[in-house]
Amino acid sequence: MEILGDLSLGLSVVLSPLNLAWCLIGVLLGTLIGVLPGLGPAATIAMLLPATFGLPAVSSMIMLAGIYYGAQYGGSTTAILINLPGETSSVVTALDGYQMARKGRAGAALATAAIGSFVAGTVATAVVAFLAPPLAGIALNFGAAEYFALMVLGLVASVALARGPVLKAVAMVVLGLLLGTIGTDINSGEQRFTFDIPELADGINFVALAMGMFGIAEILTNLDHEATRKPLTRVIGSLLPNREECRRIIGPILRGTGLGSVLGILPGGGAVLGAFAAYAIEKKISKTPQAFGQGAIEGVAAPESANNAGAQTSFIPMLTLGIPSNPVMALMVGALTIQGIQPGPQVMSEQPELFWGVIASMWIGNLMLIVLNLPLIGLWVRLLTIPYRLLYPAILVFCCVGVLSLNNLTSDVYLMILFGLVGYVLVRLDCEPAPLLLGFILGPMMEEYLRRAMILARGDMTTFVTRPISLALLLLTLAIILVLTLPRVRAKREEAFEEVA
Amino acid sequence: MLQTGGRGSPRDIAAGALFVVIGCAFGWFAQDHELGTPNRMGPAFFPTVLAVMMTVLGTVILVQGLRRPGEPIGRWPWRAILLVLGPGILFGLTIRPLGMIAAVPLLVGLSSLASRQVTAAGLVLSALALTLFSIAVFAYGLGLPIPVFSRLLGG
Numbered sequence: 001m002e003i004l005g006d007l008s009l010g011l012s013v014v015l016s017p018l019n020l021a022w023c024l025i026g027v028l029l030g031t032l033i034g035v036l037p038g039l040g041p042a043a044t045i046a047m048l049l050p051a052t053f054g055l056p057a058v059s060s061m062i063m064l065a066g067i068y069y070g071a072q073y074g075g076s077t078t079a080i081l082i083n084l085p086g087e088t089s090s091v092v093t094a095l096d097g098y099q100m101a102r103k104g105r106a107g108a109a110l111a112t113a114a115i116g117s118f119v120a121g122t123v124a125t126a127v128v129a130f131l132a133p134p135l136a137g138i139a140l141n142f143g144a145a146e147y148f149a150l151m152v153l154g155l156v157a158s159v160a161l162a163r164g165p166v167l168k169a170v171a172m173v174v175l176g177l178l179l180g181t182i183g184t185d186i187n188s189g190e191q192r193f194t195f196d197i198p199e200l201a202d203g204i205n206f207v208a209l210a211m212g213m214f215g216i217a218e219i220l221t222n223l224d225h226e227a228t229r230k231p232l233t234r235v236i237g238s239l240l241p242n243r244e245e246c247r248r249i250i251g252p253i254l255r256g257t258g259l260g261s262v263l264g265i266l267p268g269g270g271a272v273l274g275a276f277a278a279y280a281i282e283k284k285i286s287k288t289p290q291a292f293g294q295g296a297i298e299g300v301a302a303p304e305s306a307n308n309a310g311a312q313t314s315f316i317p318m319l320t321l322g323i324p325s326n327p328v329m330a331l332m333v334g335a336l337t338i339q340g341i342q343p344g345p346q347v348m349s350e351q352p353e354l355f356w357g358v359i360a361s362m363w364i365g366n367l368m369l370i371v372l373n374l375p376l377i378g379l380w381v382r383l384l385t386i387p388y389r390l391l392y393p394a395i396l397v398f399c400c401v402g403v404l405s406l407n408n409l410t411s412d413v414y415l416m417i418l419f420g421l422v423g424y425v426l427v428r429l430d431c432e433p434a435p436l437l438l439g440f441i442l443g444p445m446m447e448e449y450l451r452r453a454m455i456l457a458r459g460d461m462t463t464f465v466t467r468p469i470s471l472a473l474l475l476l477t478l479a480i481i482l483v484l485t486l487p488r489v490r491a492k493r494e495e496a497f498e499e500v501a
Numbered sequence: 502m503l504q505t506g507g508r509g510s511p512r513d514i515a516a517g518a519l520f521v522v523i524g525c526a527f528g529w530f531a532q533d534h535e536l537g538t539p540n541r542m543g544p545a546f547f548p549t550v551l552a553v554m555m556t557v558l559g560t561v562i563l564v565q566g567l568r569r570p571g572e573p574i575g576r577w578p579w580r581a582i583l584l585v586l587g588p589g590i591l592f593g594l595t596i597r598p599l600g601m602i603a604a605v606p607l608l609v610g611l612s613s614l615a616s617r618q619v620t621a622a623g624l625v626l627s628a629l630a631l632t633l634f635s636i637a638v639f640a641y642g643l644g645l646p647i648p649v650f651s652r653l654l655g656g
Contacts, residue, residue, distance in 0.1 A: 051643060165513075167565070171520050171558040178527050178551050185534075185544040192544055193530055216585065223581040223615055389616035390627050393609045396585065397631050400592045400608060401601075405645040413593035417586050424582070428574060429516040447547040459540030 003129055010356030014364050019059055019357065026063035027365045030070020031373060034077070035380045037084050037388075039395065041071040042327045042434075043218055046210035047395070049335055050402040057339040058354050062361040064335060068328050069121065069311045069362065072271055073369050076113040076304050077380050080106060089271035089307035092279040096292060096299030108241040109300050110377060112249050114370050115241075116305035120257040121366030124312035127261045128319075128359050132348065136320040139345035144452035145463050149473035151446045154323045156477045157266060158438050159484075166484055168431045176439020177446065179204055186444075187451065199411040206334045208403050208416040209440060213433040214327070215399045216420025219392045221427060245297050252282050252302035260306030264313035270326035271314070274306035312362050319355060320345055323442070327434045330441040510571020517563025524555030584615035600648040601640060605632040 013019060033044045045064050052060035075090035080097035093113065100109040142150070159169040182193045183203030194200040241249065259281065260274030282302040283292045292299050315332075317323045322343035324330035336343045341351065348355045373380075403412045423433050457463035465471050527548055537543025588611040595604040609628040613619050639645045 054643070167558060167562050168516055171516075171555065171562065174551055174555045174558060175520070175523065178523070178548065178555060181527075181548045181551070188535075188544045190534055190544045192534060192548060193527065216589070219585055220578070220581055223585070224578050387618065387623075389613065389618045389620075390623055392585075392616070393612045393627055394631055396589065396612050397605060397608060397635060400589060401605075401635055401639050401645070401647065404593075404596065405639065405643075405647060408646055410593040410596065413596075414590060417589040417593075420589070421582070421586055425519075426516075428577075429512045429519070431516055450547065451542045454539050454542060459538060461539065 003133070006133075006352070006356050007129055007360055009352060010358075010360030011364075013058060013353050013357030014062065014361045019062055019361070020364070022055070022059045022063040023066050023361050023365050024368055026066020027070035027073075027369050028372070029063075030067040030072075031074035031077075031369070031376075031380065032383065033067070034071035034074020034090075035383055036074075036386070036391065037078060039391070040088075040214070040218070041068050042210070042331065043214040043395070044071075045328060045331045045335075046207060046214055047398045047402050049207050049210075049331065049338070050405045052335060053338060053406075057336065057341055057351075058357045060335060060339065061332065061354065061358045062365075064332060065315070065358055065362060066365045069308060069365060070369060072304075072307050072311050073114065073117055073373055074380065076117075076300075077110065077373075077377065078384060080109045080113065080300070081381060082384065089275045089311075090304075092275050092303040093300055095279070096294070096296050099293065099295030100297065100300065103295050105295070105297075108245055108297065111241055111374065112245070112297055112301050113304040114374055116249065116253045116256065116301045117308040118366050118370045119253050120260060120305040120309035121312060121369075122363060123257045124261050124264070124309040125359060125363040125366070127309075127313055128316055128362070129356075131265070131313075132316055132320050132355075132359070135316065136345040136348045139321050142345075142469070143467070144449045144456060145467050145470045146473065148446060148449040148453055149464060149470040149477075150321060150323060151442050151449070153473050153477045153480075154317070154325065155435070155438060155442060156480050158325070158435050160480050164430050164432050168429075169435045172426070172431050172433070172435040173439040176436035176441075177443040179209070179436075180440045180443025181447065186448070199409060203444075204440075205403070205406065205409075205412050205415060206338075206440070207406055208412045209419050210327075210331060210334070210437060211399045211403055212416040212419025212421075213423035213437060215395060216416060217423030217427060217433065219395060220420070220424040222388060222392065241297070248297055249301040252278075252298040253305045255281065256302035256305030257309045260309030261313045263306070264310030264325075265316050266325070270328070271307040271311040274310035275303035278302040278306035308366075315358070315362075318343060319347065319358070322347075322445075324438060327437045330437050333441055508567075508570060510566040510569060511574045512571055513562055513566025513569075515566075515574060517559045517561070517566055520559025520562060521556055522559075524552050524557075524559055528552035528556065580617075581615045585612055588612040597648065598651070600650045601636055602632065602650055605635050 014023060029044065030041065033039045033041065045067055048064070048067070052064065072089055075085055076093045076097065079085040079090040079094035080101050083094050083098035085091045085094045097109045097113070100106065155173050159166060159173060180203070182200060184191050184201050191201060256278040259278045263274040263277060264270060279299060279302055282298045283289050286292065286298060314325050314329055317325050318329040318332055322333065324333045333343050341347065341354070399416060400413055403416045404410065406412060426433060453463055464474060531545045531548040531552060534545035535543035536545045536549060588608045591611065592604050592608045595607060606628040609631050610624060613624040613627065636649055640647055640649045
């Protein structure tokens with residue numbers, strides 16, 4: 001089978017000592033920031049982007065990917081032990097996980113989360129390996145019109161899944177697209193919106209924008225409600241689920257994995273959506289739904305499997321189409337671009353070591369996580385006692401030094417601070433920054449594809465609806481918009497995000 | 502600052518107004534460039550379309566905000582804003598002339614004051630630790646071209 005050959009190529013890449021080391025660093029860092037509340041994977045990856053430029057592309061992608069799925073593991077630890085989800089995707093885990101911890105079953109809950117994540121990680125790696133090549137094959141036949149339509153779909157879907165009001169999310173996407181037009185227009189060579197500032201000629205530095213919006217703005221948000229820490233559950237209890245619990249978690253883990261894998265692939269998807277959906281479904285099909293929220297182990301197993309599966313399959317659109325489905329993937333696209341690699345379907349054929357290396361590293365990374373994390377739980381718990389007042393100055397230092405080291409421009413520091421302020425103000429006005437980042441990343445590509453499609457069609461706008469694939473993608477987009485505007489769905493969507501928040 | 506408890510949603514009104522202003526600004530400055538035709542799109546084409554969308558969206562959000570009630574924006578945490586963003590700008594100003602050995606402790610020391618739970622010992626210790634860490638890891642470990650010592654001292 002060809003896929004086995006490809007996977008073994010990937011394994012040979014990962015198993016080099018250097019890449020193994022970066023994978024380990026990635027998953028450890030991921031777990032660490034997953035444990036620390038107030039520091040998410042998007043901010044961390046933005047902070048680490050400058051450090052990855054000296055690395056080979058494969059190593060940097062392996063490490064950054066490790067941070068993302070490692071954070072899902074770490075996030076569940078704090079959710080279970082102190083009812084404080086380290087990541088959005090583990091918000092649901094806190095519901096039943098913390099109740100289990102209060103009943104002295106914290107160990108079993110942590111083990112369930114780890115086992116579920118590992119099973120999900122393994123299955124999701126296989127899903128990526130099997131689905132990515134055919135998808136990339138289809139995408140190779142895409143023309144400019146199809147790509148444009150695909151990006152429209154990706155952006156609209158990201159809006160659908162953003163928290164908060166839909167209209168504001170759309171506006172944030174448009175704002176991101178507009179910010180992406182700042183700089184030298186590649187076709188005419190004219191400088192747009194730069195006001196003759198030479199530092200803006202190459203456009204707004206992506207890392208400065210991302211660090212400001214996610215790193216700096218988050219500090220302000222966290223300082224705003226500097227929370228009093230909740231008491232720690234000291235009793236971990238037996239780490240092993242008993243036989244009855246083992247029997248009960250098999251179904252939820254498998255269903256969560258399946259659901260998470262599917263939802264992760266969708267544009268706009270990722271770890272969060274799967275976790276919410278998996279919990280809801282387990283509650284619905286359970287014979288004892290009243291047990292949920294009281295410490296039902298199924299309520300830990302399903303979302304933990306789903307968020308890990310979703311984190312991994314969300315790499316599929318990024319690796320095969322070059323379309324990021326969430327902010328973390330947008331940062332990955334940025335990391336690749338700065339390495340000189342244009343993400344898209346050609347990556348698989350032109351850079352097979354990179355493509356299969358990253359996929360194989362996900363499985364290896366999951367293996368590392370389960371081996372490392374259960375014994376290290378004590379260490380992670382102790383990390384939780386680091387007060388935020390010591391943490392945020394460190395984040396600030398990493399952001400400032402990191403963004404400066406990129407191009408050695410102090411103007412990037414000022415730009416980052418500016419976007420920190422802008423990001424914070426927007427969050428206060430209920431405008432989520434994630435859609436803005438996606439728009440910013442996709443903007444220049446969208447303009448280029450739109451321009452090319454128009455030249456090919458001699459200015460005929462109907463090209464987007466006469467080409468079948470483009471039409472299908474746009475119809476799908478329209479369907480999402482229609483569904484979003486239905487009052488009943490809107491209410492449900494808000495409910496889904498608010499119920500557990 | 503908007504602090505209404507009655508009609509209208511201050512957050513929506515402010516967000517909408519902000520988007521309208523941004524849309525108009527981009528639309529205005531886009532006119533410095535050639536619009537072109539759909540067949541041969543000029544540099545102003547894509548930004549103009551987006552600027553119009555932005556302005557329309559902003560208007561809708563604004564009008565909706567005037568009609569339905571919403572939460573107030575709330576108080577701005579001026580202390581945190583000034584003591585996080587200010588030291589960041591100061592870092593940009595001081596890193597070249599003074600080097601990391603002075604710019605990092607300034608950044609850490611001042612920004613630590615943003616927290617209401619700051620302690621003197623924590624402040625000094627974290628400033629010391631982060632400065633040593635930054636110099637060891639960023640300058641020597643990763644070899645980043647960031648000055649360590651003050652240029653004024655001839656270092």
